[in-house]
Amino acid sequence: MPDIALSATITKKQIALLHVAKRDLNLDDDTYRAILARYGKVETAAELDLVGFNHVMRYMTACGFRSTWTKRTYGYRPTMATPPQIDLIRSLWVKWRGADDPDDAELNKWLGRFHKVGALRFVDNKKAAKVISALKAMLARQQDRI
Structure with missing residues (x-):
């Protein structure tokens, strides 16, 4: 009897990862489909x-x-801090700032000033919850002003 968890189709994020790999490796469509056929035994990534x-x-x-x-x-x-917490902190920061912060320079300054953490990579999971709450409160105050 086959394992249901192993026979399930992959997620949209996994399909996106395949497409990123295709782009990064500069694969043309025929080569990409040949790889899917040979190693995945399918014609499309969705399968x-x-x-x-x-x-x-x-x-x-x-x-x-x-x-x-x-x-x-x-x-x-x-x-x-877990990867989902890191992603949430970054997305809340971008929403609050209204501009992208690709190298986290402004975010790291804010973390140092208000949370006494030198950089985002040093945020532990307890501090991450406080940072997320603070950013959500900042966004709520910003929305109230508008």
Whole structure:
């Protein structure tokens, strides 16, 4: 009896990751579809199951693809802010600021001034909850002024 978890189709984020890998590796459509057919045994990424996705990603990694996910979210670290918390802090900051902060310079200044943390990568999970609450309150006050 096949395992349901392994035979389920992959998520939209996983499909997006495949497309990022295709772009980063400069693959044309025919080559990309050949990789899907050979390593995933499917014609399109939407048809991939988890096992096929892992085979395709393993091949693309061997070809030189490197995801920036760990660099952007610092990965999963015990007692530190989780990647979803990091992403939420960044998105709330961009909403409050009204402009992108690609290197987190302004965010890091604010964190140092008001939360006594040198940079976003040093925020632990307890501090992350306080930072998120503070940013949500700042956004609410900003919306009240408008």
